[in-house]
Amino acid sequence: MPAQSSPPRTDTRPGGRSARVRAAVHQAVKELLTDEAGDALTIPVIAARAGVHATTVYRRWGSVGELLADVATSRFSGDVVVPDTGSLREDLERYAYDLAKDLSDPDTLALVRAIVGTGGEGAGVCRMERQRQLEAIIEREQARGNRVPTVDRAVEALLAPLYYRAVFTDQALSPEWARGLVSHLLPE
Amino acid sequence: MPAQSSPPRTDTRPGGRSARVRAAVHQAVKELLTDEAGDALTIPVIAARAGVHATTVYRRWGSVGELLADVATSRFSGDVVVPDTGSLREDLERYAYDLAKDLSDPDTLALVRAIVGTGGEGAGVCRMERQRQLEAIIEREQARGNRVPTVDRAVEALLAPLYYRAVFTDQALSPEWARGLVSHLLPE
DNA sequence: CCACTAACGCAACGATCACTGCGAGGTTTC
DNA sequence: GAAACCTCGCAGTGATCGTTGCGTTAGTGG
Incomplete structure (x- = not known):
């Protein structure tokens, strides 16, 4: 068990540096998921695609699994508005x-x-x-x-x-x- | 695209040498799937668990994906008998x-x-x-x-x-x- | 404006992975 | 029984992966 790997620590304000690399990495994951066969989804590849260094990705997320979970969380949160038509x-x-x-x-x-x-x-x-x-x-x-x-x-x-x-x-x-x-x- | 990698070439008679390593590799995959987190499912690990050399696995299946597909095929074929109670x-x-x-x-x-x-x-x-x-x-x-x-x-x-x-x-x-x-x- | 903290880039390292000739052993066929 | 064929084990190679220590840069608070 990889401990609990402190979640996106601090600094997630929409303009900060952390937020920018976070968005870039998320985008890279999405792009690679559609392009590649799926097995080539590895940290160095993601980092290269995002234009950041692999070290950063390793430190912030630790593994591909946690990164995917993070992407999924931000992808599936508050995206679909609950309909309310009365019926x-x-x-x-x-x-x-x-x-x-x-x-x-x-x-x-x-x-x-x-x-x-x-x-x-x-x-x-x-x-x-x-x-x-x-x-x-x-x-x-x-x-x-x-x-x-x-x-x-x-x-x-x-x-x-x-x-x-x-x-x-x-x-x-x-x-x-x-x-x-x-x-x-x-x-x- | 990895071509089509000829499927389990020849020799699948239930007593042959090929059939034996095939069974061992399949068993190793099943065991590793339950034990590990899933990301450690790689050819050398599977081969070591099965008691065969990684070379053999690379040659016969080529990739983890094809190996999984092969395991799934033999796992989901003719295992559940179709019920026939009349109702x-x-x-x-x-x-x-x-x-x-x-x-x-x-x-x-x-x-x-x-x-x-x-x-x-x-x-x-x-x-x-x-x-x-x-x-x-x-x-x-x-x-x-x-x-x-x-x-x-x-x-x-x-x-x-x-x-x-x-x-x-x-x-x-x-x-x-x-x-x-x-x-x-x-x-x- | 200046110190402080935190996030990132950089370079290097061991470990593992995917892959490739080559030879040994078993199985089939004549 | 011998030759041909296929499968597997062995050792070695280049590439990539995951990780770590250190310096630099960007944001924060006094």
Whole structure:
């Protein structure tokens, strides 16, 4: 176990030097994830691509796994706004559509696959944020006094097919198909 | 692109020398996948664990990715027998139960995650065999003249939640939960 | 304006990796 | 039984990786 490797220590103000190399390294990781076969994703290569020295990357992140986890965290945080249309069905349809569009991005997909390959510790990062958004939608509907499916059911019916199709198959995540998932979760 | 690297060339008879080192290397990969963090999965390490020389592994497989694909192929082929109880519901329940038990094995799970991480070309291997079995169950029921869900629906309702929960979460794949998936696919 | 802290660049090091001729041992075929 | 073929072990090579000590530079607070 690599201790806990102090997270991005201090200094992450949007103009600072640290923030700049951080952005450059993140960008390099995303680019390499789409280009290369995936096994060539190593610290010296990332550092060269980012225009920084490998030493810096080793000191700040320590390993490719932690770096990927960091990239995933900043990638999957507060990116999809939770829909709020007043209708559960419509909220879920927009949510499924947004998630499908997000997972259709090759960069995002490659990132998810790489994260899964690092051992699964960071795999939760790729889904917890989405699951929280789903919970928020359902709890809001429940607060309106309506019957709602359980969160687990919603995860099985929406999140699971979206992630499964994206990660394990080559099929496209069409908007119609994503909406169809909602109709199976909420039978008329 | 590494050409196509001739697949396990010749000589795979169950007693031959090639078959023996092949089995040893496969076993070593499975063991290392469970032990290590995953990033230490390299050819020399695998070879040392298997008791063979790295040269042999390089020549026969060429890269870790191809080796993983080979392991996955022999792991996911003809292992789960397709249930045939005469009842679609019962067939699917047994199928879901078997798959849940299979994915609960840490070795199998680590293999699936590693395969996904190599880029996704070999990810299909982990699911195609299962999907064919699902198709066989459904087509058999259809041949009996009964109404059946589409294969895509069955994949979304069974395969996707099973793989999603196994790969992305740490929750256990309990038999009751697996059976519950079938009851959502086949209402009534 | 000046000292202080922290992040980065630089150079060097051992270790490991991926790969390549060459020879030995086993298996098949005539 | 002998020759041809394939597979594996062995030793060595260049390249890359992960890591560390030290000087430099950029931001921070008095």
